[in-house]
Amino acid sequence: xxxxxxxxxxxxxxxxxxxxxxxxxxxxxxxxxxxxxxxxxxxxxxxxxxxxxxxxxxxxxxxxxxxxxxxxxxxxxxxxxxxxxxxxxxxxxxxxxxxxxxxxxxxxxxxxxxxxxxxxxxxxxxxxxxxxxxxxxxxxxxxxxxxxxxxxxxxxxxxxxxxxxxxxxxxxxxxxxxxxxxxxxxxxxxxxxxxxxxxxxxxxxxxxxxxxxxxxxxxxxxxxxxxxxxxxxxxxxxxxxxxxxxxxxxxxxxxxxxxxxxxxxxxxxxxxxxxxxxxxxxxxxxxxxxxxxxxxxxxxxxxxxxxxxxxxxxxxxxxxxxxxxxxxxxxxxxxxxxxxxxxxxxxxxxxxxxxxxxxxxxxxxxxxxxxxxxxxxxxxxxxxxxxxxxxxxxxxxxxx
Amino acid sequence: xxxxxxxxxxxxxxxxxxxxxxxxxxxxxxxxxxxxxxxxxxxxxxxxxxxxxxxxxxxxxxxxxxxxxxxxxxxxxxxxxxxxxxxxxxxxxxxxxxxxxxxxxx
Numbered sequence: 001x002x003x004x005x006x007x008x009x010x011x012x013x014x015x016x017x018x019x020x021x022x023x024x025x026x027x028x029x030x031x032x033x034x035x036x037x038x039x040x041x042x043x044x045x046x047x048x049x050x051x052x053x054x055x056x057x058x059x060x061x062x063x064x065x066x067x068x069x070x071x072x073x074x075x076x077x078x079x080x081x082x083x084x085x086x087x088x089x090x091x092x093x094x095x096x097x098x099x100x101x102x103x104x105x106x107x108x109x110x111x112x113x114x115x116x117x118x119x120x121x122x123x124x125x126x127x128x129x130x131x132x133x134x135x136x137x138x139x140x141x142x143x144x145x146x147x148x149x150x151x152x153x154x155x156x157x158x159x160x161x162x163x164x165x166x167x168x169x170x171x172x173x174x175x176x177x178x179x180x181x182x183x184x185x186x187x188x189x190x191x192x193x194x195x196x197x198x199x200x201x202x203x204x205x206x207x208x209x210x211x212x213x214x215x216x217x218x219x220x221x222x223x224x225x226x227x228x229x230x231x232x233x234x235x236x237x238x239x240x241x242x243x244x245x246x247x248x249x250x251x252x253x254x255x256x257x258x259x260x261x262x263x264x265x266x267x268x269x270x271x272x273x274x275x276x277x278x279x280x281x282x283x284x285x286x287x288x289x290x291x292x293x294x295x296x297x298x299x300x301x302x303x304x305x306x307x308x309x310x311x312x313x314x315x316x317x318x319x320x321x322x323x324x325x326x327x328x329x330x331x332x333x334x335x336x337x338x339x340x341x342x343x344x345x346x347x348x349x350x351x352x353x354x355x356x357x358x359x360x361x362x363x364x365x366x367x368x369x370x371x372x373x374x375x376x377x378x379x380x381x382x383x384x385x386x387x388x389x390x391x392x393x394x395x396x397x398x399x400x
Numbered sequence: 401x402x403x404x405x406x407x408x409x410x411x412x413x414x415x416x417x418x419x420x421x422x423x424x425x426x427x428x429x430x431x432x433x434x435x436x437x438x439x440x441x442x443x444x445x446x447x448x449x450x451x452x453x454x455x456x457x458x459x460x461x462x463x464x465x466x467x468x469x470x471x472x473x474x475x476x477x478x479x480x481x482x483x484x485x486x487x488x489x490x491x492x493x494x495x496x497x498x499x500x501x502x503x504x505x506x
Binding site: 005008009010012013014016017020021024025030031035038039042043046047050052356357358359360361362363364366373375377378379380381382383384385387388389390391392393394395396397398399400 | 404406407409410411412414415416418419420422423428429430433436437440441443444445446447448449450452453454455456457458459460461462463466468473475477482484486487489491493494495496497498499500501504
């Protein structure tokens with residue numbers, strides 16, 4: 001909300017700005033008067049939405065500024081893209097599906113279009129998910145025959161598989177992209193609708209159920225692939241490290257036990273891998289007095305927590321192996337969760353910033369006597385308790 | 401005439417910036433013209449505050465943080481009270497950003 005004086009000043013500023021840039025817009029091949037009117041209308045609309053100016057006074061001032069016609073038309077122009085953006089949201093959500101109907105003709109018609117469609121999205125949006133898996137597969141030489149990523153090795157089933165993965169690739173980011181930028185999608189929806197109609201026609205001709213079943217199937221397959229990659233990645237991490245590790249540690253590195261380690265209670269985990277991550281230090285010390293082996297483990301435990309105590313050479317070779325392994329396992333889980341939390345935190349912070357109370361002004365003088373601060377401000381805009389208040393002068397007295 | 405970009409962070413400035421962003425990303429406005437509009441906004445807003453606004457405000461509160469960097473004072477107040485002729489507002493935390501007024505007259 002804004003007081004009437006604030007609203008009036010804002011409207012004055014808007015008109016002043018628009019009038020003073022008019023020359024630039026109209027002359028010298030500028031964007032022209034219509035764009036300027038659109039700018040003004042959009043600006044005023046945002047101000048009304050932000051409740052910084054009153055819509056009624058805005059309309060009055062708009063009527064004063066220019067005789068009705070030219071203003072109202074751009075207002076319609078403005079509303080169009082906005083309504084359009086909302087209208088097209090449902091279609092754009094359906095745009096996620098067009099790849100599915102589009103995919104249907106692909107196995108039927110030929111394989112040649114596939115690399116084209118697969119490769120086009122790749123450099124654009126879908127690149128992030130794919131190369132990660134592809135790289136890991138190439139790096140660790142995963143022998144899974146079902147997931148070749150080179151186009152030459154395609155079998156028809158794998159073609160659809162890759163296509164399905166690519167589909168999910170561009171499909172996922174787009175829903176996140178849509179809400180923040182309806183304007184960016186303003187033009188694409190029109191084009192995509194055409195593509196959507198085409199895809200639908202083709203999908204109707206073909207069997208529409210096929211892509212769905214393939215979709216689900218390949219989605220699950222995609223998940224399996226990722227899990228495979230992950231486990232193999234870990235195995236790759238384990239194997240070279242096992243070479244230096246003790247036999248007892250080797251027992252722990254089986255796939256089954258690894259999964260168990262993630263699931264078992266800390267006590268069980270401690271029983272498995274001994275003290276590395278779970279065993280509390282005091283327990284280790286108690287045991288350390290009894291057996292030299294456990295003494296080593298106690299040292300290892302200290303190494304894990306604080307890397308101060310030097311371990312014997314034999315153990316030094318062994319300890320670094322399991323410890324990073326555990327870190328890997330933990331890191332694979334925790335950073336994801338941490339990132340999610342961070343994103344949420346950022347959103348919260350953003351909202352806080354938007355609703356933050358803020359004073360923007362110029363200072364004439366700032367003085368301090370002991371902990372007592374005095375300042376004289378002028379020409380300020382305050383945004384406090386969701387109100388915009390302007391001031392010509394302000395005196396501040398603060399206690400530090 | 402020197403201007404501050406300070407007021408672009410206000411409600412009216414943010415609305416203008418968003419509008420220009422959308423129009424530029426839509427391709428209907430060149431970035432150069434958008435910047436021209438922003439600069440004109442800096443001038444018009446400063447001028448309007450000088451000529452059109454007469455109100456006075458007193459601010460009291462606990463100074464949590466003060467900072468003076470690049471001729472910009474930043475205060476963060478806690479439990480601040482803003483009094484003007486029209487109203488009185490209390491906020492538990494407010495940030496004040498103030499540029500040096502002498503820079504404008506130079």
